[in-house]
Amino acid sequence: MAASKDRVFSGARPTGRQHLGNYLGAIQNYVALQDQFQCIYCIVDLHALTTVETTVDLRTNVQEMALDWLAAGIRPEETIVFVQSNVPEVTELHTILSMVTSLGKLTDLPTFKEKARLQPHNINYGLVGYPVLMTADIVLYKAKWVPVGIDQAPHIEFAREVVRSFNHRYDTQTLLEPQMKSTEVPKVLGTDGVQKMSKSLDNHIELAATPGETVKRVMTMVTDPQRKLRSDPGNPDVCNVFSMHMVFSSTDEVSMIDLECRRAGIGCVDCKKLFAKNINAHLKPFRSRRNELQKDQDRVWDILRDGAKRASQIASQTMQEVRAAVGLP
Ligand code: TRP
Numbered sequence: 497m498a499a500s501k502d503r504v505f506s507g508a509r510p511t512g513r514q515h516l517g518n519y520l521g522a523i524q525n526y527v528a529l530q531d532q533f534q535c536i537y538c539i540v541d542l543h544a545l546t547t548v549e550t551t552v553d554l555r556t557n558v559q560e561m562a563l564d565w566l567a568a569g570i571r572p573e574e575t576i577v578f579v580q581s582n583v584p585e586v587t588e589l590h591t592i593l594s595m596v597t598s599l600g601k602l603t604d605l606p607t608f609k610e611k612a613r614l615q616p617h618n619i620n621y622g623l624v625g626y627p628v629l630m631t632a633d634i635v636l637y638k639a640k641w642v643p644v645g646i647d648q649a650p651h652i653e654f655a656r657e658v659v660r661s662f663n664h665r666y667d668t669q670t671l672l673e674p675q676m677k678s679t680e681v682p683k684v685l686g687t688d689g690v691q692k693m694s695k696s697l698d699n700h701i702e703l704a705a706t707p708g709e710t711v712k713r714v715m716t717m718v719t720d721p722q723r724k725l726r727s728d729p730g731n732p733d734v735c736n737v738f739s740m741h742m743v744f745s746s747t748d749e750v751s752m753i754d755l756e757c758r759r760a761g762i763g764c765v766d767c768k769k770l771f772a773k774n775i776n777a778h779l780k781p782f783r784s785r786r787n788e789l790q791k792d793q794d795r796v797w798d799i800l801r802d803g804a805k806r807a808s809q810i811a812s813q814t815m816q817e818v819r820a821a822v823g824l825p
Contacts (some may be wrong), residue, residue, distance in 0.1 A: 501559055503532040505639030507540040507630070509547075514564040515678040515700035516775075517684035517693030520743065523820040524677045525643055527569040536576040536637050537565065538621035539800075543580070543630070545628050546614065546623045557801065562796050564703055566725075567786035568708070570721070578757070578803030580633065584813040589632040590625070592822060596661040631655040635671045636811050643677040649769040654674040667820065668821040670814075682739065704786055707776040712726035719764040730764070737771055746775045 506526065514523060529535055539558050544553070558579055570577060580586060602608060602624050611626075612619045622629075630651050634642055635658075639710055652674060658669045683692060686699025693700050701713045719737050723730040732738035732754050741750055749770065756762035789795065 499781050501532065501642045502643045503673075504529050504535045504643060505538070505634050505635050505637050506536075506643050507538040507543070508561070509544045510541055510557040510561050512553070512560045512694055513704050514561060514692055515695060515702050516740075517686075517700065518564075519568065520684050521645055521681050521702055522555045522643075522681065522693065522723055523565060523570075525681075526565070529584075529677075530569075530571055531750045533641065534574075536578075536639065537570060538578055538580050538807075539634060540580045540633065542631075543626060546620065546626050547611065547618075549618065556717045559793070559796055562800060563786055563789055566789055566796065566799065567782050568703070573805060574801045576803045576806045577799060578807045579800050582800070582804035583807045583811050584635075584696060585808070585815045586629070586632045586636055587783075588815060589636050589818060590629045590817060593632055593635075593658055593662060594625060594628050596665050597658055599624075601654065601657070607647070607650060627651045627654045628658065630632050631658045634674045635659060635812050637807065638672045638810070638814060639674055639768065640649055641677040642674050645679060645681075648796075649676060649678070666821045666823075668733075670821045672819045681750070681757055682743075685736045687717045689712060689721075691734075696729070701775070703779060703782060709814060710779075711772040714775070715765075716767050717768060717771075718766070723764065726763045727760050728758045733758050737768055737785060741767075741774075743806060744778050745771065 507523070508518075508522065511518075519656040519726070526535065526537055537739065539561060541554060541558060544557075546555065548554070565577060566572065566684040605627060608624060611623055615623075627650075631654065634655055642648075642655075644652065656673045658671045662671050663669060685691065686697055687701065687815075688697070688699045691699060692696055701710060704715065717737050720730045720732070722728075722734075738753060738757070741753055745753075753762060753767055755768075756765065796804070
């Protein structure tokens, strides 16, 4: 029998259609990890409840995100893709873990402080416990590796501490300390060229956009702010369009732009048109796979249900061990 592969777990809140920032920051990496690991990717709808006050779009957001993941190359035959709330054991584990968690540590986390600052009118109990639920996600599936962006580092460190206190308190080895698998990706800025690309800031470029919509979005991108006139030389080093060319365009094109921009040989409009053309070409196979998948809405939900079934098998095994370790009758 082949040696079993290490397990990877990652979760993402259901934010609907994914954008270039999600793609470069997470999805691409999720896809690549499948070659080496047994991967479990979870759409964390319960976590979403900590920040949304209405769930009207939740179902659509889950579906759109799942479509993007699948079209991008997540392979549900080998990888488990599922919706968090479909495996309710996570909430039981969350409760049990909360008893070995220090409240002070939770309220000291920079991620909690930031969220509390953003929604002072809705500092709910779940928001404080967000990292405990995230810990439950990871340890329920005994994942060794957790691929996340650097902003999640405090949560992984926190998860490791919770695991240590659980194992210590109940004198057991049941839970596994996860490790962060940091993704080395450049910060993807939005069309404003200043802030991180994000749907809520409306500075994003959707993967599933049509080629025409993509061109429109790209044309609004802010370039080198010092370059006012077409005849002014530009500085690619401070231009967000140029950083995107470095990701999506050929090395020849990148060197051409680097040279021509600095001597006003190419203007920002042409530079953006070229970027839009390249990104549309790059996303063409993704978009056609997505269109295919979209024709059969049931298929995505079938895949998610099947993922939940497979995830449940692991979850119920872990919970048996946890209950026994804790001594619950
Ligand atoms: N907290 C993560 C985020 O905001 C999402 C998440 C929830 C997660 N559970 C997880 C990530 C488990 C990795 C593992 O991006």
